[in-house]
Amino acid sequence: MAQKNNKNLNCVEGPLYVDNTCIDCWTCLHIGKDIFKLDSNSLSFVARQPQTDEDWVQAKEAILSCPVNCIGVINDVRFNQALLSLPRMITDNIFYCGYTSRDSYGGTSYFLKTSQGNILIDSPKFNAQLVQKLKDLGGVDYMFLSHKDDVADHQKFAEFFHCKRIIHRLEVEEFTCECEIILEEEKDIEFFSDVQIIFTPGHSKGHLSLLYKNKYLFTGDHLFYSHDEDKIFASQNLSWHSWEQQKKSIAKLLAFDLEWIFPGHGGWCNKTSLQIKRELSKILV
Numbered sequence: 001m002a003q004k005n006n007k008n009l010n011c012v013e014g015p016l017y018v019d020n021t022c023i024d025c026w027t028c029l030h031i032g033k034d035i036f037k038l039d040s041n042s043l044s045f046v047a048r049q050p051q052t053d054e055d056w057v058q059a060k061e062a063i064l065s066c067p068v069n070c071i072g073v074i075n076d077v078r079f080n081q082a083l084l085s086l087p088r089m090i091t092d093n094i095f096y097c098g099y100t101s102r103d104s105y106g107g108t109s110y111f112l113k114t115s116q117g118n119i120l121i122d123s124p125k126f127n128a129q130l131v132q133k134l135k136d137l138g139g140v141d142y143m144f145l146s147h148k149d150d151v152a153d154h155q156k157f158a159e160f161f162h163c164k165r166i167i168h169r170l171e172v173e174e175f176t177c178e179c180e181i182i183l184e185e186e187k188d189i190e191f192f193s194d195v196q197i198i199f200t201p202g203h204s205k206g207h208l209s210l211l212y213k214n215k216y217l218f219t220g221d222h223l224f225y226s227h228d229e230d231k232i233f234a235s236q237n238l239s240w241h242s243w244e245q246q247k248k249s250i251a252k253l254l255a256f257d258l259e260w261i262f263p264g265h266g267g268w269c270n271k272t273s274l275q276i277k278r279e280l281s282k283i284l285v
């Protein structure tokens, strides 16, 4: 639970606040773009109090999705009345799950509903409300694990939905050795007719991205997106395996006409394929 006596003092006065235990995962920054900002210590604070019903829905989503429960609200009827909409459809049967897990360092997960099977992309918290909503959406047939860091509650999802978990062998650890589909080869594969798994090592040794309909790319920690700068970027500091390898993996993406980037932290973006190619090319310079 958030502690109001440990509130980040940068928060503007009002019922919504963030305490000082934030882990800088960017989840709230994306959910409430104008409400939450980062201070100079990379801790989130409330820059603007919610005003409208939509603001209060965002505040509620942020509170439920914060992996360390450090966002709180001092009793406010508008918060209690806000209707939660998670998982929330972004586009074309792609849903944002919210409910990020501390075990995935607040990693973002998405739910993709396709005619050939539904895929949960990286692991949110195994939360009863979320699980019920996923069940209502048709359940989870596959769980795509982009890399070893964002697996959180994968075991619980697998037990509940009897889904098949997909991971690369270079990412397998004791906790993931029972995954049902362990990819052996270091190459891209056609998974369904409109779903490809792209081998994108760099951030980690066997990192995978998932490409849907040749235009939606789920990147795990291979790429990120900054709302403030409206920029797709990759982090050399977070390139745990090899930055050179990561750049090669980014260069490979130039062959696709991507229009949407769904990163494993923070927010997603929709741009023209030309804009995305330009931004990816800038990372390679």
Ligand code: SF4
Binding pocket: 018, 021, 022, 023, 024, 025, 026, 027, 028, 029, 043, 044, 065, 066, 067, 068, 069, 070, 071, 106
């Ligand atoms: S959601 Fe992430 S960035 Fe926002 S307050 Fe919680 S830990 Fe900090």
